[in-house]
Amino acid sequence: MLEKKQFYINGAWVDPAQANDYPVIDPSTEEQCATISLGSQADTDAAVAAARAAFPGWSQTPREERVALIQKLADIYKARSEEMAQAMSMEMGAPIEMSRSSQVGAGSWHIGGFLKAFEEFDFERDFTATEKTLLEPIGVCALITPWNWPMNQIMLKAIPAMATGCTMVLKPSEVAPLSGLLFAEFVHEAGFPAGVFNMVNGDGAGVGSQLSAHPDVDMVSFTGSTRAGIAISKAAADTLKRVSLELGGKGANIIFADADEKAVVRGARHCFANSGQSCNAPTRMLVHSSKYETAVAQAADVAEKTKVGPASEEGRHIGPVVSEVQFDKIQGLIEKGMKEARLVAGGLGRPDGLNRGYYVKPTVFADVTNDMTIAREEIFGPVLSIIPFETEEEAIAIANDTPYGLTNYVQTTDDEKRRRVARQLRSGMVETNGKGFAAGSPFGGYKQSGNGREGGTYGLEEFLEVKAVSGWAAE
The missing domain is CATH 3.40.309.10 (Aldehyde Dehydrogenase; Chain A, domain 2)
Known part of the structure; x- marks a missing residue:
């Protein structure tokens, strides 16, 4: 049985502030296949602080360097794809062939889509002859992802956040956390600067709520149930942070x-x-x-x-x-x-x-x-x-x-x-x-299916603020 109790904070694997073991169950057998730890407020605070400290440097890193790191991450993801397929198959029950093709494939597909969109993405746009519109990273982002398409959703959030210059704290589903832990290994192997990407395991009532209400988190990107999306929106309201939601459906x-x-x-x-x-x-x-x-x-x-x-x-x-x-x-x-x-x-x-x-x-x-x-x-x-x-x-x-x-x-x-x-x-x-x-293609919904869009250019724009600057050029 796997022991995966550490979190990834500020470029290192660290023990939780306090023990809070949680069993991961293989749904094919109903047997425990791993043990993780659920984070506390101290773990959440440490991860957010690391992301906040890393933001000034990462946000000013040249886009070419950010792209090079994402491409390296994509190469590692491809090289270790069988590990990822096995992790998702065990944690959430995807048949192994489907896990290799669709579950793993969704992740690489989204990386490619974002890299292509990023090639032509313009962060500085002329509004008039003298006025410039700047698109700038929003800041520290909390990424809260579900268990049903683990890497699909992590890639739809982490890659555009990285590309645009944001720093982040990922909270994968506690039901299916093994793929998120493996993704953190890939990020570390790729060599991203400490604090750009952080990962804390936890449940919605704990780490999820802590991130949603945290004053040093600038944006929450959440995929999950409509009920949870409503709760996150309420928790985030006091700090007026941006909330992007991809919720339920009844197609x-x-x-x-x-x-x-x-x-x-x-x-x-x-x-x-x-x-x-x-x-x-x-x-x-x-x-x-x-x-x-x-x-x-x-x-x-x-x-x-x-x-x-x-x-x-x-x-x-x-x-x-x-x-x-x-x-x-x-x-x-x-x-x-x-x-x-x-x-x-x-x-x-x-x-x-x-x-x-x-x-x-x-x-x-x-x-x-x-x-x-x-x-x-x-x-x-x-x-x-x-x-x-x-x-x-x-x-x-x-x-x-x-x-x-x-x-x-x-x-x-x-x-x-x-x-x-x-x-x-x-x-x-x-x-x-x-x-x-x-x-x-933009992925997202109307009504109680959420707000915001994921994927490609639309997904990049979700993680950006818009700044108007007058007098950029002389008359």
């Missing part, structure tokens, strides 16, 4: 009668991917009534054919959900759904042959209406709700009738309708006909 996948023949299967697989633990998952499938029963049968078939198994197993399958807390929550919502709608696949309990581990049956509900609990709440498991519609206007109204607004989906071969519907959907992203987004 609608609108499948029109003229959608391509693979649309339903594609949508169901997307919903079940990563065991349903993605904020942008298309968990509400809206299907035109003329194709409805066919779609229900297709989605049920996908669920029944989706293999579930341990993260260590090779091959294409989904793993467990991350924890007992998540498992119990999902089971409760499936039970609620069985009272509300028609269960056509999956249901309560573990899949056959899996008696230990937090495994959930891929589940499909039909005849769902948008006022049902399973259509309103973010389940964060492999659970799909299918809703019929008659008209384009009705589909748009159902899709928008949610407190969330992260990602919606449109499936139609009519290009004009596809664009028309996309314009009317109230979400930060609209994926159409299975076409993914490019590197550097």
